[in-house]
Amino acid sequence: MSDIKYILGLFEDPDDMMNGIDKLQDNDISVYDVYTPMPIHGIEDKLGVKRSRLDIVAFICGITGTCTGFGMIYFMLVMDWPMNVGGKPNFAIPDFIPITFELTVLFCAFGMVAAFFYRTHLFPGRAPRVMELRATTDRFVIAIDANKGFDNQKIDNLLKEAGAIEIKHNDRKYVSYE
Structure with a gap:
């Protein structure tokens, strides 16, 4: 050989x-x-390259951000420190959509960067x-x-x-x- x-x-x-x-x-x-x-x-x-599964990673990271956003808001405004603001309920979902959206995008972006670096072996500082x-x-x-x-x-x-x-x-x- x-x-x-x-x-x-x-x-x-x-x-x-x-x-x-x-x-x-x-x-x-x-x-x-x-x-x-x-x-x-x-x-x-x-060459028969398989389809990327990066969209699945993006979905999982986005759902994690959504759940984290709703979980944080629920814990902070319903369980930990409930406040009566103008007679609204403590967990008024339409008020928390912007924060939930931003956390969804943030988790998705960071998750995609981490998945890309992991999959391609392009970690910072690597030759x-x-x-x-x-x-x-x-x-x-x-x-x-x-x-x-x-x-x-x-x-x-x-x-x-x-x-x-x-x-x-x-x-x-x-x-x-x-």
């Missing part, structure tokens, strides 16, 4: 890269990941993890896991046929900026 972990095909043109993905998938070779310097429409469907440094500027990169039992020479030939300008065999997962 070789110590090559990933085979990287570097492309100059996104159309060539999409053609390379098609050629690899036609030959039953699974693509580990694709790195691009800009968004490419339709690549998620081609970026990049497989190929030029993928952030001008290259389109297809990464194939070399330990899946595919023939490396066949993969190299398929990438060259698709228009890869360079093929790299990495022995580690990420490249550091140092």
Whole structure:
């Protein structure tokens, strides 16, 4: 078994890269990941990326904010310190809609930022993890896991046929900026 972990095909043109993905998938070779310097429409469907569940996280965070807002208002104005203001009931729901709305938005915003940082591993102060440094500027990169039992020479030939300008065999997962 070789110590090559990933085979990287570097492309100059996104159309060539999409053609390379098609050629690899036609030959039953699974693509580990694709790195691009800009968004490419339709690549998620081609790679089989699942739909994000971020909307569920947003809903849960929003409901938590709503419940916290109503719970705080109920505790403060009904149980802890009830006051008679102009003969209104202690828990007049229409009066507390603005505060509840603001807490819903606040909890949702902070929850979404935390979920985004957790899911993408982009915590503040963490060094970026990049497989190929030029993928952030001008290259389109297809990464194939070399330990899946595919023939490396066949993969190299398929990438060259698709228009890869360079093929790299990495022995580690990420490249550091140092």
